[in-house]
Amino acid sequence: MASPLARQIWTVSGVFTNMLVQGMVLSFPSCLLPGLRETDSPIKADLATASWLAxxxxxSSMLGFLISSYLMDRCGRRISHLLVILPGISAWLFIYFAHNVLTLMLGRILAGITAGATVTLGAIVIGEYTSPEYRGMFLNLKSASVCLGNMVVHILHNFFNWKTIAIFGLIPQIFAFLIIYTWPESPAWLASKGQFQKAKETFFWLRGSSEREKLELSELFKKQEASLLKFGVESTLMNSLKVILKKFTRKDFIKPITIIVFTGILSEACGRHFFPAYATQIIDDITGDKTQSFYYTLSIDLIIISSIILSSILVKVINLRTLLFTTGVPALAVLTSVCVYLLLTFLDVISKERQWIPLSMIVIFFILVNLCCTPIPYLILGEILPLSHRSIGSSLSGLILSLFLMIALKITPYLLENINVHGTFTVYGGFVAVSLLLLYFMLPETKNKTLVEIEDYFNNGKYHSYDETDKDIKRRMLI
Known part of the structure; x- marks a missing residue:
């Protein structure tokens, strides 16, 4: 019989496979845009059109977040995940058969819907389906899967055109759909709908039935019973609107959303999305040697993936806050050094011949930021939103993260063209500095904390230590 850990790994493998595809979606402009600019390309695109395609x-991921928010509350995590993958499957087909910019744009929009919908769903599934001691590792590996998808596109671009790469994107998307089809429903969602017996069976199937798991399940049931008595399972549209508006007055909603805002800014400014999309152009500008850009880009991709995998190990032994600031502050210092060096070469103060110097510093920067800074919003997204706010909170968080993604992908080509690589990195470095400073005062430690404990923290400002001798808990542990 499979162990609970093996069952959790199988479950999250569906998320990982889908996230690999989303990495391919995000880095697809790195092969699509150069292909459209080739003289023999049947589809032409100027800079403005190219930036919109990227x-x-x-x-469109904003729409995906809204759709997933509605579906995950109404239909559950499993059915929602299956439904929102369908636009992604269609997207690759539209791109492959495209003969004009409009069809390409439609494919990119459909891909964005799936990307937006599954990024929050994936984080929430990992948060709800996995044990606290493995949750951080799985959430980090989710980010590693995105980076692996980036690297896959960069490798394929060296051998195939963008149309063929679209078929390579379709295959793992279908595999993700098939894996997710085998999932059980989330115990947390079942409990929120009053299906406590089914929630108990699924929870024990996923997590085992040790005393610790029984204690966590009893706390989950206690909170959901209170919520159902207060709000009921169903409510009218007007009551739903009142509940949503009231959330903006609650500490356990406002605080997590504010943290997600600044972790999202930090992640984008550290190059989570703009670098894979424009990696070839950035490396070309730094080295001035287009013949070697593929190897430089591939090397950095490997370093990024290795760093995130290492991060998945480190979050098991190091506190999240410690990891963030001991890597983020040195990364900011390295980025500042890169900007100064590139500026001096641009002004011809120092020679441009030593390309290995800025490239080495960029490698160090990406090693550091991918240990915590770039994956952090997607890591904590599965942890810090209380169950009662998870649907609306994930939707709002998704809208915010999508907005940051769109801004980064939209403005980066203009920044690169007008203020060069050193100016672009300087702009993003400023956002890194501000975000780290604010997160120092806002971000709590979540390592090895249950979702119920984290929820209590945002309400009370401290972690509550559950007394296992409590009579009510003892009674619930017998369920």
């Missing part, structure tokens, strides 16, 4: 994913 950034349209961020815009």
């Amino acid at each position: 950034s349209s994913v961020g815009l």
